[in-house]
Amino acid sequence: MSTSQLTIKNWKQLPARKAMGPSEIVTALSRLEGWTLSGDGAQVAIEKSFHFANYFETIAFVNALALIAHREDHHPDLSVHYNRCVVRLNTHDAGGISRSDFDCAQQIDALLKPQAP
Numbered sequence: 715m716s717t718s719q720l721t722i723k724n725w726k727q728l729p730a731r732k733a734m735g736p737s738e739i740v741t742a743l744s745r746l747e748g749w750t751l752s753g754d755g756a757q758v759a760i761e762k763s764f765h766f767a768n769y770f771e772t773i774a775f776v777n778a779l780a781l782i783a784h785r786e787d788h789h790p791d792l793s794v795h796y797n798r799c800v801v802r803l804n805t806h807d808a809g810g811i812s813r814s815d816f817d818c819a820q821q822i823d824a825l826l827k828p829q830a831p
């Protein structure tokens with residue numbers, strides 16, 4: 715891996731973190747699998763539970779997710795258990811859910827998709 719892959723994207727290239735409205739959120743949520751809405755007001759979030767065979771796999775997932783969080787400068791709340799991890803995405807800067815939450819959700823899901831040979 716090159717060091718540039720570990721560098722936070724140029725902030726000017728990062729999307730504006732604007733809170734999305736309810737209908738935008740519902741549409742974006744319908745394009746993802748297994749993500750649900752939780753909380754309300756400024757605490758509203760999208761969340762998903764990821765299940766693994768054991769602790770080692772769970773932590774490997776957490777480490778891969780940390781790379782996405784660092785690159786995107788967007789940091790989900792994690793609840794880490796022996797064989798599952800609950801990921802909760804909210805944009806505190808915007809006091810709601812923003813495009814960054816959905817971008818990260820998509821990249822996190824992609825970690826677990828089978829890769830083409």
Ligand SMILES: C[C@H](O)[C@H](O)[C@H]1CNC2=NC(N)=NC(=O)C2=N1
Pocket residue numbers: 731787788789790803804805806807808
């Ligand atoms: C200064 C820095 O870019 C901001 O505080 C970023 C960092 N990571 C973040 N992560 C999340 N989940 N929400 C944010 O609003 C947020 N803001």
